[in-house]
Amino acid sequence: MAESTKHRVMEIRAGLSHALGAAQVALQRAQAALEEAEARHRKVGAAATARRRKLAATRDERIREIDAWHDTELAALAGAAAGAADRAAPGAAGEPWHSWEVTPLEAAAELRVGRLMLPEAPVPSPVRTERPGTTGPGDGDAWAGGAWAGAPGEVTEPPAGPESEPPPVTGPAGEDGPPEVPALVRLLDHGHIVIEGDRRAGDDVAAGLLLRALGSSPPGHVQIIGYDPESLGGGLAGFAPLASAGVLTFVGPGGLEKLLDELVGHVRRINETVLAGEYSSLRELHRATRRRPEPWRVAVLLGGGELSRHERSQLDRLLRTGAACGVHLVIRGLSVEPGPDVESVAAAPGDGARIGSAGALPVRLDPGPPPALVTVTCRQIAEAVAAGPAPVALDSLLPGAGDEWREESATGLTAPLGDSPQGPRVLVTLSDYPPHALIAGPSGTGKTNFIYAWLGALAARYSPRELAFYLLDFKEGVSFARFAPGRRDPTWLPHVRLVGVNVNTDREFGLALLRFLSGELRRRADAAKQHEVTNLAELRAEDPEGSWPRIVAVVDEFQVLLAGRDAVAAEAVDLLEDLARRGRSQGIHLILASQDVSGIEALWGRPALVAQFSLRIALPRARRVLAETNAAADSLPRYHAVVNADSGATEANRVVRVPAAGDREQWSALQHRLWRRRPPEMGPPRLFDGDVVPKLADSPDFRGLRAAASPAAPIALLGETIDVTARSARTVLRRAPGRNLAVLGTRVDEACAVLATAGRSLAAQFTPEGARFSVVCLDADARAAAEALHARIPDCGWYDAENVDWLLEDAAAEATAAWPADRPHFILIYAADALPGGKAAGDQLRTVLRQGPERRLHVLGWWRGAGLLRDSLGGHAARTDAIGSWVALDVHGSELSPYYPGTGAPNWYPRPWRALHFDRSVHRGAEVLIPYGNA
Numbered sequence: 001m002a003e004s005t006k007h008r009v010m011e012i013r014a015g016l017s018h019a020l021g022a023a024q025v026a027l028q029r030a031q032a033a034l035e036e037a038e039a040r041h042r043k044v045g046a047a048a049t050a051r052r053r054k055l056a057a058t059r060d061e062r063i064r065e066i067d068a069w070h071d072t073e074l075a076a077l078a079g080a081a082a083g084a085a086d087r088a089a090p091g092a093a094g095e096p097w098h099s100w101e102v103t104p105l106e107a108a109a110e111l112r113v114g115r116l117m118l119p120e121a122p123v124p125s126p127v128r129t130e131r132p133g134t135t136g137p138g139d140g141d142a143w144a145g146g147a148w149a150g151a152p153g154e155v156t157e158p159p160a161g162p163e164s165e166p167p168p169v170t171g172p173a174g175e176d177g178p179p180e181v182p183a184l185v186r187l188l189d190h191g192h193i194v195i196e197g198d199r200r201a202g203d204d205v206a207a208g209l210l211l212r213a214l215g216s217s218p219p220g221h222v223q224i225i226g227y228d229p230e231s232l233g234g235g236l237a238g239f240a241p242l243a244s245a246g247v248l249t250f251v252g253p254g255g256l257e258k259l260l261d262e263l264v265g266h267v268r269r270i271n272e273t274v275l276a277g278e279y280s281s282l283r284e285l286h287r288a289t290r291r292r293p294e295p296w297r298v299a300v301l302l303g304g305g306e307l308s309r310h311e312r313s314q315l316d317r318l319l320r321t322g323a324a325c326g327v328h329l330v331i332r333g334l335s336v337e338p339g340p341d342v343e344s345v346a347a348a349p350g351d352g353a354r355i356g357s358a359g360a361l362p363v364r365l366d367p368g369p370p371p372a373l374v375t376v377t378c379r380q381i382a383e384a385v386a387a388g389p390a391p392v393a394l395d396s397l398l399p400g401a402g403d404e405w406r407e408e409s410a411t412g413l414t415a416p417l418g419d420s421p422q423g424p425r426v427l428v429t430l431s432d433y434p435p436h437a438l439i440a441g442p443s444g445t446g447k448t449n450f451i452y453a454w455l456g457a458l459a460a461r462y463s464p465r466e467l468a469f470y471l472l473d474f475k476e477g478v479s480f481a482r483f484a485p486g487r488r489d490p491t492w493l494p495h496v497r498l499v500g501v502n503v504n505t506d507r508e509f510g511l512a513l514l515r516f517l518s519g520e521l522r523r524r525a526d527a528a529k530q531h532e533v534t535n536l537a538e539l540r541a542e543d544p545e546g547s548w549p550r551i552v553a554v555v556d557e558f559q560v561l562l563a564g565r566d567a568v569a570a571e572a573v574d575l576l577e578d579l580a581r582r583g584r585s586q587g588i589h590l591i592l593a594s595q596d597v598s599g600i601e602a603l604w605g606r607p608a609l610v611a612q613f614s615l616r617i618a619l620p621r622a623r624r625v626l627a628e629t630n631a632a633a634d635s636l637p638r639y640h641a642v643v644n645a646d647s648g649a650t651e652a653n654r655v656v657r658v659p660a661a662g663d664r665e666q667w668s669a670l671q672h673r674l675w676r677r678r679p680p681e682m683g684p685p686r687l688f689d690g691d692v693v694p695k696l697a698d699s700p701d702f703r704g705l706r707a708a709a710s711p712a713a714p715i716a717l718l719g720e721t722i723d724v725t726a727r728s729a730r731t732v733l734r735r736a737p738g739r740n741l742a743v744l745g746t747r748v749d750e751a752c753a754v755l756a757t758a759g760r761s762l763a764a765q766f767t768p769e770g771a772r773f774s775v776v777c778l779d780a781d782a783r784a785a786a787e788a789l790h791a792r793i794p795d796c797g798w799y800d801a802e803n804v805d806w807l808l809e810d811a812a813a814e815a816t817a818a819w820p821a822d823r824p825h826f827i828l829i830y831a832a833d834a835l836p837g838g839k840a841a842g843d844q845l846r847t848v849l850r851q852g853p854e855r856r857l858h859v860l861g862w863w864r865g866a867g868l869l870r871d872s873l874g875g876h877a878a879r880t881d882a883i884g885s886w887v888a889l890d891v892h893g894s895e896l897s898p899y900y901p902g903t904g905a906p907n908w909y910p911r912p913w914r915a916l917h918f919d920r921s922v923h924r925g926a927e928v929l930i931p932y933g934n935a
């Protein structure tokens, strides 16, 4: 082989070996890179796995958080919803049947029909354990239409729209479960309910709704009208007890048209006369005035097939306009178009029911109310309705605290007396027309209460400078005594100037009041003349400084004053007529009340007198006080009155529901309030209580007596007069013939009381030496009293049967003596008819009686009979003018004629602890007095 070839081979070999080496290096590098890449790949894979795990954990944590938040929110919302529901349907409106009871509410509530089945049960949370309503949130905002509307959208994701599938539902709420959210519907004051679907469940819904409506409103405020042509009222059988009280009425098959017409009529009437353009609904009226003048009328229409065109259009009218007027329909078995006031209930057993306002939320309807509960409740309500409406409080007539006494009485006195059934208040005015009021109502119908309410309403509006009361009650009892200070309550109604109670046997007190008012009338008429004005408003304008309050004189049971045909009645009627005629323009108003004005002869015999009493007030079943053809009082419910300012003419009737003013506590609250505001110059009223024996020590006349050396006209007080001011009857024992006093009758205590009063009052006017007093006691029964008087008078002589002859001898000599009398001598003789000593003693006594007074020797004697005095005076034909003054106890008027001027006899029928006094030197007629009691 050629060298060159060899060289070439070697060169090739070397080249190959170099290439091989390079290739091996490259291979090693590539392997190293591969390993590195593989290692990196593994690392990245591990990192990715770790990251995935972390992410999953974070995601799970977040999901848990979201779940917890969702549950808490849902529980809170459920709690809030339950709380709101509780407030919307409190008490009888929402309470489950097992603990249900009647709880009348202030305003209409929503009514429970079942409970809402809420989405997914939330876990228990603190919200749930607290009482709904105390947790704060949600006062009903999440709550519309009585069901949970709008709420789903606020809970995490919208679980259900009206069209979407319902969410999963909760199971029954257990002890620890979520709060139960009731399904409520609005009926009273809001709308109508249409029940469809399952018949039994629907019947239960209707029964439950009615019972809740009845139980959550005051008895009688819900009236039910049942129309049930298919089962003839069977659907409402449980409510039958209400029928007796008129709370439930049934309409027979075929009566639907009439029923709908009637309900439409109510709506029209209420719109026109009750709402009268002032309010848009009864609900609004109630909110503004707290009054509900119309009941809710709930018509339950259970089936009835096809409606006529007329029925359909009336039904539509009611669905549109009824709710504002308290006319509501509960309908089953009639097709009704949906409307804003119509709530639908699709009844179904289990959880399949729905109510329109809850959208697609399932509802589990409550079972029907237990039949026994329905019956008992209906009976209770019927009884309460039959017993009449609950009283309205007196406060409803009064202005708010601090607003008292803002009215002026110059032109009249106006006050509310209560609400009319239509709603507005009934205001009553006493003024020039009508000036006087006549109130009538049989016993127990609330006459006295009416007077209290009227006086309270007036007293709260007019200050005592604007208004004065004179109150007289001829009924037995002390009804007006509360206006005067008493032992239990020392306050008084500042307007009251006079209260007369227990005067049923003291008709003279009524007369005294009328005389007093006549005097006041004269005073006002004189002032009017002087200021050249004709009525009180003008007089007050002319004489702003004068005291010219309007006077309201109330005489309850005034027929007692006018009963009989005696002098008291005759004078009373004359005075009344004058006061009624002329008092109107002088601000003197008379309110006369009686159980039965029809029997008052004296009144109806004087049409002119009756005509002045143009304000007539009739309580239930009052007779004759309204016009003959006006029978409004016959059908008045309890605690109502007809007020008629036009002499009882039917067109002027206004019915008023009178508040309860008899309650002592309520009255006291008002009286105390007014008393604290009384003007400082106004003292307590004079209280005349015919049952109380007055005390001499309390007599202002006795307290005013002062001792003097020798008063020319000593006054012997005798007893308390029956008068408007506290005044003592008296006789003046001046030096003049006949100035002796005879007390006549057999009643020892009263005779002794009169002599003691006379003796003590005389003694109070003399210094010890100024007069001589001698007490003669000739009756053992009077001894204690005579001794008591003797002990009270200093240096008083004491005589009895043993030694009276000395006194008489002395006194007769003194009476006939020629020398001037130095000081008066008063001889008080107990039982003068028992004088021992025969004719001689009798003659001496006669001499003293006849001639003594001119020589300041006066006999104050008690004879135990009018005839016995006559004997002392010298027998039947003897003159009686030695007795200038007498006090008769149990002596009949006819026996007194010898001591009474003219041919007649005083009108006197003896009565306990009353006496008739006549003093010929001052009296035209005799006056009744009340002897002072001991002390």
Ligand SMILES: Nc1ncnc2c1ncn2[C@@H]1O[C@H](COP(=O)(O)OP(=O)(O)OP(=O)(O)O)[C@@H](O)[C@H]1O
Pocket (backbone or CB within 6 Å): 391, 392, 441, 442, 443, 444, 445, 446, 447, 448, 449, 450, 475, 595, 639, 640, 657, 658, 659, 660, 661, 662, 663
């Ligand atoms: N408007 C009223 N609201 C509540 N209770 C009333 C009302 N009116 C009267 N009463 C109650 O009825 C009863 C009788 O009332 P009141 O004494 O006023 O009747 P009267 O007609 O004056 O009866 P009498 O003449 O027998 O005294 C009382 O217990 C009174 O509290």
